[in-house]
Amino acid sequence: xxxxxxxAQPPAAGELxxxxxxxFWLRMPLPFQLxxxxxxxxxxxxGWTIVDTGFPDDAVRQMWTQILEKLDGPVNRLIVTHFxxxxxxxxxxxxxxxxxxxxxxxxxxxxxxxxxxxxxGHGARFxxxxxxxxxxxxxxxxxxxxxxxxYRKAVPALPEYYDRLKAGDSAVVDGKNWQILIGxxxxxxxxxxxxxxxxxxxxxxMLLPRISTNISIFxxxxxxxxxxxxLDSLDEMAREIPEETLVLPSHGLPFTGIQARxxxxxxxxxxxxxxxxxxxxxxxxxxxxxxxxxxxxxxxTHQTMFAMGEAIAHLNYxxxxxxxxxxxxxxxxxxxxxxxx
Numbered sequence: 001x002x003x004x005x006x007x008a009q010p011p012a013a014g015e016l017x018x019x020x021x022x023x024f025w026l027r028m029p030l031p032f033q034l035x036x037x038x039x040x041x042x043x044x045x046x047g048w049t050i051v052d053t054g055f056p057d058d059a060v061r062q063m064w065t066q067i068l069e070k071l072d073g074p075v076n077r078l079i080v081t082h083f084x085x086x087x088x089x090x091x092x093x094x095x096x097x098x099x100x101x102x103x104x105x106x107x108x109x110x111x112x113x114x115x116x117x118x119x120x121g122h123g124a125r126f127x128x129x130x131x132x133x134x135x136x137x138x139x140x141x142x143x144x145x146x147x148x149x150x151y152r153k154a155v156p157a158l159p160e161y162y163d164r165l166k167a168g169d170s171a172v173v174d175g176k177n178w179q180i181l182i183g184x185x186x187x188x189x190x191x192x193x194x195x196x197x198x199x200x201x202x203x204x205x206m207l208l209p210r211i212s213t214n215i216s217i218f219x220x221x222x223x224x225x226x227x228x229x230x231l232d233s234l235d236e237m238a239r240e241i242p243e244e245t246l247v248l249p250s251h252g253l254p255f256t257g258i259q260a261r262x263x264x265x266x267x268x269x270x271x272x273x274x275x276x277x278x279x280x281x282x283x284x285x286x287x288x289x290x291x292x293x294x295x296x297x298x299x300x301t302h303q304t305m306f307a308m309g310e311a312i313a314h315l316n317y318x319x320x321x322x323x324x325x326x327x328x329x330x331x332x333x334x335x336x337x338x339x340x341x
Contacts, residue, residue: 003209003257006246010253014063016041019254020200020246022174028054028063030086033303034211037086038250040202042173047073049173050100051193051202052081052250053090056156060090068098075100079171081204082187083112085154087250092157103163103171105182107189115151116158121220124148130219131308135286135333143301150302165191178202181237185230185313186213194241201241201258202248206233209252212265216309217316227317231266238262269314276314277323277338284327284335287311 007025011017016024022043027036040051048071054060068075075098080088082104091102114120128144170177171193178193183206193202205213215227238259247261248254255261272294279285279293287308291299294314295307315336318324324336 002260003255005209005253005255007254010036010038014066016067019248020198023198023200023248025248025254026067028060030055031057034251036251038248038252040248041067041071044076044174045073047076049077049079049171050075050094051079052087052204053078053094055086056089056093056154061093064090064094064097074098077171077173078102079165079191079193080104080108081192081202081250082190083108083115084187084205085151087204088112088158089155092159095159101163102159102161103165105166105189105191106164108187108191109159109162109164111188112155112158115149116155118149118152122149122218126219127305130217130222130312131288133332133334134308134312135288135335136304136308137288140288140301140304144305147301181240183230183233183237185215185226185228185233192237194245199242199244200246200248201237203237203250205250206230207237207247207258207261208249209247209255209261211251212268214306214310215313216306217312218309223316223320224313225316225320227269227313228320231269234262234265273314273318273323276311276336277318280324280336280338284329284337286333286335287315290315 010027011025016026019025024041026039030037037054039054042049078094078100080091095102115122128141132141165180167182169180176195176197178195181192181194183190186205190204190206192204192206215230217224217226241258243259244256246254246256247258275293279290290311291307294311299307319326325339326334326336328334
């Protein structure tokens with residue numbers, strides 16, 4: 001089995017490509033190494049439904065303004081898959097501009113608010129202490145203290161009301177049912193949307209064609225087995241959705257071959273898990289000390305944040321699977337050792 005990409009090129013800036021009847025693809029820039037996000041417009045009677053918003057900068061706002069002026073009807077609803085800035089960042093602005101209500105899951109709506117306000121174990125001060133416990137050096141920790149969490153800068157305003165969607169619900173768009181599928185690991189209650197009638201899955205960040213989405217552990221849930229949650233969510237998705245379904249991811253190109261992609265992601269993460277296990281054979285290792293094992297390249301501060309979260313996620317998986325043990329050394333650093341069977 002292999003992936004098939006029916007659209008070789010993404011839409012140009014400000015353009016729409018119809019990828020299924022009434023389902024249109026647009027692409028917006030991101031100011032990161034991952035330099036784009038795919039957004040989706042769904043024909044909805046005489047109007048439209050928007051899925052995800054893009055990152056809040058002036059260029060994206062200008063592109064949205066041009067697109068909204070071209071639409072032949074009103075925006076009836078805005079659906080956001082999860083709380084990350086490239087998905088939720090322009091929600092408030094689009095709600096104000098279009099008058100459309102917002103639909104999302106409770107887990108994502110509330111997480112956005114605690115991250116924005118840096119309470120409940122979310123925010124820079126909690127992250128710095130978490131990374132200190134996992135062995136990150138004082139130079140990097142000082143950069144994170146100075147930088148802060150960054151979420152409030154990336155999401156200038158948060159919506160204060162929403163329509164809740166949850167597992168098992170359907171969003172009716174243009175008379176068609178889009179089943180709400182909930183995934184875990186990348187974010188607390190990530191929503192994907194599946195329309196059996198059209199044979200289309202809007203997968204958000206849960207299922208990407210070329211890269212594995214970031215799976216991180218946050219200070220508020222230090223023992224979370226987020227990687228297992230992610231892989232279990234993918235397995236459930238692959239069981240429910242036919243292989244020929246067109247997957248519309250937030251990054252990369254639309255593709256078919258969901259089972260093949262899920263299998264490849266399992267193999268990718270197991271390879272990384274084994275590399276970490278082997279690295280803990282001779283002496284106890286911290287998450288910070290294992291970054292080179294997972295990421296064989298130089299990391300800037302932004303990338304180090306994701307790398308630390310991902311390293312801890314893989315180590316939590318190994319510990320809870322009985323493949324590593326962990327202990328705290330005299331300096332208060334958590335270290336992992338391979339279990340001898």
